[in-house]
Amino acid sequence: MAARIIDGKAIAKRYRAETARLVEEFAAEAGRRPALATVLVGDDPASQVYIGSKRKAATSVGIGDRHRELPAEASIEDIAGVLTELAADDEVSGILLQLPLPGGQDASALIDLIPSVKDVDGLTTQSTGLLARGEPGLRPCTPRGIITLLDETGIDLDGARAVVIGRSELVGRPMAQLLVNRNATVTIAHSHTADLPAVAREAEVLVVAMGRQEAVDDAFVAPGATVIDVGIHRTSEGLRGDVAFAEVAPIAGAITPVPGGVGPMTIETLLRNTLDAARLQAGLPLSDA
Amino acid sequence: MAARIIDGKAIAKRYRAETARLVEEFAAEAGRRPALATVLVGDDPASQVYIGSKRKAATSVGIGDRHRELPAEASIEDIAGVLTELAADDEVSGILLQLPLPGGQDASALIDLIPSVKDVDGLTTQSTGLLARGEPGLRPCTPRGIITLLDETGIDLDGARAVVIGRSELVGRPMAQLLVNRNATVTIAHSHTADLPAVAREAEVLVVAMGRQEAVDDAFVAPGATVIDVGIHRTSEGLRGDVAFAEVAPIAGAITPVPGGVGPMTIETLLRNTLDAARLQAGLPLSDA
Known part of the structure; x- marks a missing residue:
C-alpha cells in the first residue's frame, strides 16, 4: 500500500486561516x-x-x-x-x-x-534553554511546524519511537526536544552514527534533516513509518529532499513530499510565533497551551 | 565474565588532586x-x-x-x-x-x-541553552561527572549507542545533550517509553536516572554494555541504586556501584565548575576545552 502523502500546502492553508482568526481574537482582547x-x-x-x-x-x-x-x-x-x-x-x-x-x-x-518573548525564530540561547527544559516559550519554526504536520496527520507521538537524523541548532536538536516534550522515545542520529539505516528503521516517526540529497532510501524505513523530509535541494529536475521519495513512499505509512511538505509550514509557524509573542507580552498563555 | 566495577571513589580522588593542581595553576596565572x-x-x-x-x-x-x-x-x-x-x-x-x-x-x-559564567550548577536557562547548542559553558554536575567517569574508564563515546532512561532537568536531559556533543547516538527513554527493556538493550552505554529502586534488571542490559546508575535509595540494607546490581553486574561490561559510583563525582564536578567559572571570567578557556 502506498504511503499517505502529508499535504503540507493544504495543512498550511488551514493553519493560516486559523492564525488569522486567532489574530483577530487577540486584537479584540x-x-x-x-x-x-x-x-x-x-x-x-x-x-x-x-x-x-x-x-x-x-x-x-x-x-x-x-x-x-x-x-x-x-x-x-x-x-x-x-x-x-x-x-x-x-x-x-x-x-x-x-x-x-x-x-x-x-x-x-x-x-x-x-x-x-520576542524571539519568533526561537533561536536565542534563552529560548533554546526553555525548550530544553520543556518550559513554555517560542520554538524554532521548522521543528514546530513539523509537530503541527504530525498532529494534523493524526500521528500519536506519545510513547512512539522517533528518530531524528541530524543535530543542527536550527532543526535536529530542537526537533528532538519537541518530540521528547510530546512523550516520544527519541533517538538523535547523525554523521557519527554507526549503521544509520538500522537506527532509522527503529523509527515509527523518522525526521530527516541531513542536508544530503536523497540519502535516505528504503533501507532506512520500517514498513508503515511516518517519514518527514526536511531537506531541500535544487536539481535540474526540480526540488528534491533528503529522502528518495520514489523508493520510500511505497514502504512508509505517511510521508512529506518535497516541495509541498515541511517547507510551507515554516512560514506559518513564524506567523503563529508572532501571535504567541504578542500573547506572552500581554500576559496570555501560548495559543497551543 | 563479571563486569568491571567503575570505582567512582578512586576516580573522584584522582580528579580532585588534578583540580587542586589546576586551581594552583590558575592562581599563579x-x-x-x-x-x-x-x-x-x-x-x-x-x-x-x-x-x-x-x-x-x-x-x-x-x-x-x-x-x-x-x-x-x-x-x-x-x-x-x-x-x-x-x-x-x-x-x-x-x-x-x-x-x-x-x-x-x-x-x-x-x-x-x-x-x-558563575552558574556552577549549570542550571540556569542560559546554561541549559548553551549546552543544548553544544556551545562552551558550565554543565550540570551529575551528568558532567558521568562523562568524566566514562572517559576515565576508557569508554569510547564517539558513534556509540547510548540510552538515557529519565528526562529530568537535572540529569536525564543534560546527560543526553552531553552525549550527543560527544558524538554518541543517543536515545532518550522515559516513563512513556514502550518496551523499555528492549530500548535499553540497544545501549552500549546505558545511563539510568529513573528514580525507582532496582528497577533495571538483566532484561534491560545487553552483554558487555556499560551501565551508569544515577539512582540513590536508602534501604534497611544500605544504599541501593536504580539498577539491580547483583543481576546486572554479571552481564554488563562495566558498571557503577551504589554507593561509590556516580555520587562521588558530583561534588568533584562542582569544584571543577568553580575553577572553570573563574577561568571564563578571566577570559581563559574551560579546563577541558
Missing part, C-alpha cells in the same frame, strides 16, 4: 495587533525574497509590518543598535533577524539581543 | 583564587550537611569559601537580593543556591539571576 519587525542587512536577492514572503504573509493575517533595512556595510554595533531599539519598543511583538548576515558574520551574539 | 559562594536558605539538616561537604571540599582544593545564610522565612526578594549582589561581586567566581528552598518555593526565577 488586547486592543492592539501583533507586529513583526523584520531586519534585513544588505541586499542579497535570496534574503530579499524570503523576507518579502514573510512580510506579505504576516500582513495577510492582520499582523503589523515593521520592516528595517541596513546596508551591507553596517557594523555589528549598528545591527545591535536596531535590535536593542526593537527589543525596547512596546509596539513590536516579534523580531526576526534575517540570516545569514552578509560576509558570514557570526550572528549568535546579535540574536541573543532579542528578548525571548 | 590570574593572581587570585577561584571563590565559591554557597547560599543556604533555612536550616534543613540535610541541606546543611550537603552544603558543609561542598564548602569543605572547595577549601581542600584551594577554592575560596564565601558562604551566605538566610533564615527560612526569607522572602524571594531577600534571596534575589543576595544572588544579585554575588552576581555583581568580582571576587565571587561561582554561585550555588542550595535546593530545595524551604516551603518548596519554585527556584527557577531565582536561579536565573545567576550569570551563566
Whole structure:
C-alpha cells in the first residue's frame, strides 16, 4: 500500500486561516495587533525574497509590518543598535533577524539581543534553554511546524519511537526536544552514527534533516513509518529532499513530499510565533497551551 | 565474565588532586583564587550537611569559601537580593543556591539571576541553552561527572549507542545533550517509553536516572554494555541504586556501584565548575576545552 502523502500546502492553508482568526481574537482582547519587525542587512536577492514572503504573509493575517533595512556595510554595533531599539519598543511583538548576515558574520551574539518573548525564530540561547527544559516559550519554526504536520496527520507521538537524523541548532536538536516534550522515545542520529539505516528503521516517526540529497532510501524505513523530509535541494529536475521519495513512499505509512511538505509550514509557524509573542507580552498563555 | 566495577571513589580522588593542581595553576596565572559562594536558605539538616561537604571540599582544593545564610522565612526578594549582589561581586567566581528552598518555593526565577559564567550548577536557562547548542559553558554536575567517569574508564563515546532512561532537568536531559556533543547516538527513554527493556538493550552505554529502586534488571542490559546508575535509595540494607546490581553486574561490561559510583563525582564536578567559572571570567578557556 502506498504511503499517505502529508499535504503540507493544504495543512498550511488551514493553519493560516486559523492564525488569522486567532489574530483577530487577540486584537479584540488586547486592543492592539501583533507586529513583526523584520531586519534585513544588505541586499542579497535570496534574503530579499524570503523576507518579502514573510512580510506579505504576516500582513495577510492582520499582523503589523515593521520592516528595517541596513546596508551591507553596517557594523555589528549598528545591527545591535536596531535590535536593542526593537527589543525596547512596546509596539513590536516579534523580531526576526534575517540570516545569514552578509560576509558570514557570526550572528549568535546579535540574536541573543532579542528578548525571548520576542524571539519568533526561537533561536536565542534563552529560548533554546526553555525548550530544553520543556518550559513554555517560542520554538524554532521548522521543528514546530513539523509537530503541527504530525498532529494534523493524526500521528500519536506519545510513547512512539522517533528518530531524528541530524543535530543542527536550527532543526535536529530542537526537533528532538519537541518530540521528547510530546512523550516520544527519541533517538538523535547523525554523521557519527554507526549503521544509520538500522537506527532509522527503529523509527515509527523518522525526521530527516541531513542536508544530503536523497540519502535516505528504503533501507532506512520500517514498513508503515511516518517519514518527514526536511531537506531541500535544487536539481535540474526540480526540488528534491533528503529522502528518495520514489523508493520510500511505497514502504512508509505517511510521508512529506518535497516541495509541498515541511517547507510551507515554516512560514506559518513564524506567523503563529508572532501571535504567541504578542500573547506572552500581554500576559496570555501560548495559543497551543 | 563479571563486569568491571567503575570505582567512582578512586576516580573522584584522582580528579580532585588534578583540580587542586589546576586551581594552583590558575592562581599563579590570574593572581587570585577561584571563590565559591554557597547560599543556604533555612536550616534543613540535610541541606546543611550537603552544603558543609561542598564548602569543605572547595577549601581542600584551594577554592575560596564565601558562604551566605538566610533564615527560612526569607522572602524571594531577600534571596534575589543576595544572588544579585554575588552576581555583581568580582571576587565571587561561582554561585550555588542550595535546593530545595524551604516551603518548596519554585527556584527557577531565582536561579536565573545567576550569570551563566558563575552558574556552577549549570542550571540556569542560559546554561541549559548553551549546552543544548553544544556551545562552551558550565554543565550540570551529575551528568558532567558521568562523562568524566566514562572517559576515565576508557569508554569510547564517539558513534556509540547510548540510552538515557529519565528526562529530568537535572540529569536525564543534560546527560543526553552531553552525549550527543560527544558524538554518541543517543536515545532518550522515559516513563512513556514502550518496551523499555528492549530500548535499553540497544545501549552500549546505558545511563539510568529513573528514580525507582532496582528497577533495571538483566532484561534491560545487553552483554558487555556499560551501565551508569544515577539512582540513590536508602534501604534497611544500605544504599541501593536504580539498577539491580547483583543481576546486572554479571552481564554488563562495566558498571557503577551504589554507593561509590556516580555520587562521588558530583561534588568533584562542582569544584571543577568553580575553577572553570573563574577561568571564563578571566577570559581563559574551560579546563577541558
